Amino acid sequence: MTKTKKRKETAFEMTIRHLRIFIAVHDSRSMTAAANQLFMTQPSVSQAIKEMETYYSVVLFERLSHKLFITEAGKRLYQYAIHITKLFNEMEESLKESVAHKKLAIGANYTVGSALIDRYIQRFNELYPDAEIRVYINKASVLTEMLRSNELDLALMEENNQPDLKKEVFCDDRIVIVADPQHPLSAKVPITAADLANERLLLREKGAGVRNLFDSRMHHIGLSVQPYWEGTSTTALINAAKNRLGIAVLPFQLVRDQIASGFLKELRIEDMDLSRKLAIFYHKNKFLTDAIKEFIAICRAFSGPS
Structure with a gap:
């Protein structure tokens, strides 16, 4: 019986499909809504979540009164899942394109957004005229949450300490x-x-x-x-x-x-x-693409005087 159980465990492999299903369930808090979003059946979605919970011996969602509530284990998995799936998508896009296409989602606090960000983007566009850059201006607390949910590649804001974010000071x-x-x-x-x-x-x-x-x-x-x-x-x-x-x-x-x-x-x-000090922040699990590294280098080189 022990050998049979071991074969079942080793037969399971976490896939991008599992992570995408988990993210959909997390965001909708509903197996049925996630199934509709992914054009799957509800039992298939439930089975994928059950496979992950069984293999890792954790509960990802509490099921109470026909509602789903994320557990601490689920919150940890979500942080990894959104970064892994985005990185996978970036890899696919990069391999499908004949010419490297630079894409960046950048956050900036009001100081950087009003006085500094334009010169950084202008320089980046000079180097990569076909680049796609999205900029979000908001206060640091909002940008921090956007970094955690992988809505931003990096954020430029006042220096502070966040254990799950890495930072690099670029301007006084x-x-x-x-x-x-x-x-x-x-x-x-x-x-x-x-x-x-x-x-x-x-x-x-x-x-x-x-x-x-x-x-x-x-x-x-x-x-x-x-x-x-x-x-x-x-x-x-x-x-x-x-x-x-x-x-x-x-x-x-x-x-x-x-x-x-x-x-x-x-x-x-x-x-x-x-x-x-103003600093560049990105998630500790973030894979730094060439585009991100190049934008960080521009920030260091063109930081404004204080």
């Missing part, structure tokens, strides 16, 4: 405090963090990288942050500062022209370090 950056040149604090020397706490602060929304850094630095000093204006639009915050509605906290890259032209003045804060 800093957060600046800006106000109308006629603002009373513009003539004060020195300016301290305590001075800011008493002013009308124009801030990005919670979760944005610039806001997280500012809140963290203020909290470290022992000061709380109560924004007068809070929003997702950098342009709105800049205009509010220019119209003397308060003091804006923004990435230098996004207000450098306003500072250079004299429309805004940077307020140097004596007791607060708001420097940061």
Whole structure:
């Protein structure tokens, strides 16, 4: 009986088909919906999931009240499955094409997306005019989840620590405090963090990288942050500062022209370090194609001044 069981186990081979079925079930949370999506019968889908669960001695989905709930083992498998299937698809596309066709899905936070990404893409297109590039601009928390679900090949955003992502710093950056040149604090020397706490602060929304850094630095000093204006639009915050509605906290890259032209003045804060670094992130299981490596090299070579 032991020998028979062993033959059954070794007869099973995990295939791309199994992984695609698993992904479809995971995303739809339904064997029937996955079967319809894949043009299969529902018993065939159920059998494929059962084969994986039996072979690896795990439960991938809990079946409760006719609903499917992903288990921890299922979540781990999903992370591998989406990367393996995408890599397999890329291999097939590469082998079918007579000329290498560069495809990239790139994420960028608002700083990189507004001030830096265009020069990187322009240079990449000069080297590969037939390249297909998709760009997604959002805050770091959203981009991080897109990397995990393999919707992005890489993302350019503020440096942070994520155990499942690899990173490579490519640019120095800093957060600046800006106000109308006629603002009373513009003539004060020195300016301290305590001075800011008493002013009308124009801030990005919670979760944005610039806001997280500012809140963290203020909290470290022992000061709380109560924004007068809070929003997702950098342009709105800049205009509010220019119209003397308060003091804006923004990435230098996004207000450098306003500072250079004299429309805004940077307020140097004596007791607060708001420097940061921008980094390239990709999933630790990501296979770095030549296109990805070349884009990373361009980011390093053409990083903007801070």
